[in-house]
């Protein structure tokens with residue numbers, strides 16, 4: 001099979017989602033599966049649906065359209081708050097969107113009325129991470145306006161953590177979200193069916209809290225696919241952290257000096273690097289580079305070390321493994337590296353362990 005490639009162990013992903021459903025379900029929290037890291041890949045997404053996940057969520061409308069057109073049967077939620085220029089598509093292709101701007105909500109309403117449909121919305125509340133969200137003090141005024149908009153149904157409220165500011169959820173922040181939900185319900189005589197407390201960064205809060213308050217939903221991506229929580233990136237018990245394997249090929253293997261020689265200038269990345277003299281060493285080149293993957297986010301499973309990379313090459317210290325031309329090197333990927341690699345047209349996606357999972361659609 002063409003290299004570089006990513007082996008996607010669909011059995012391990014199915015296992016992870018099953019475990020997470022059980023874990024969060026034990027305190028009444030449903031998980032919405034977030035598909036952005038897999039670029040809406042329908043074969044992988046179908047496993048999530050097969051595991052009875054009611055809603056699939058993605059930040060890109062293109063990914064949602066791709067999944068819909070491949071026949072994935074699910075409700076679809078748009079995670080990135082819609083741009084004004086997108087509202088028509090948002091109403092046409094998604095069931096639910098996260099929102100924080102009244103002007104956008106007004107436009108969503110207009111197109112929902114035009115399409116004779118009802119678009120569901122979740123209002124995001126700012127709780128300190130400082131990405132999307134309405135300031136808590138402005139929630140009452142916003143909800144008052146949203147309730148006047150025909151074609152929209154206010155499904156709930158939500159918050160997001162550890163994305164911009166690296167701020168994690170804690171008991172106080174979650175209590176604040178819970179009481180905002182309850183106050184809105186009382187004040188406006190409405191029912192909020194979803195209170196979405198965050199993402200894979202909510203794991204430690206969840207484990208330590210006896211009472212999850214009003215939180216009945218989390219939007220989870222990283223923990224499903226990489227088996228880790230997102231505050232410290234520690235592995236979650238009983239989950240696989242190696243469902244994805246990046247495989248690439250050695251195209252040169254030679255004894256060479258350890259320190260570049262000649263007059264020194266910028267490298268391909270615009271940096272001037274310093275190297276230590278360590279004598280002759282066994283070096284190898286891999287046929288993959290910054291164009292394919294975020295090189296700083298991959299970790300070799302073999303005993304080799306990455307020395308540097310340009311757009312199409314990665315140079316490794318091959319002293320311990322003594323790999324030859326044509327040998328392969330396997331890597332683990334972090335979330336950003338996986339995101340970019342799965343969205344790279346140069347990397348083959350190879351779904352394995354398909355028999356472990358009955359619900360995979362035969363589509364790719």
Ligand SMILES: *Cc1c(COP(=O)(O)O)cnc(C)c1O
Pocket residue numbers: 034036059079080098160198199200201219220221222223230
């Ligand atoms: C990406 C994203 C998520 C999922 O985050 P993970 O850390 O992968 O679980 C949840 N909510 C929003 C708004 C997102 O953009």
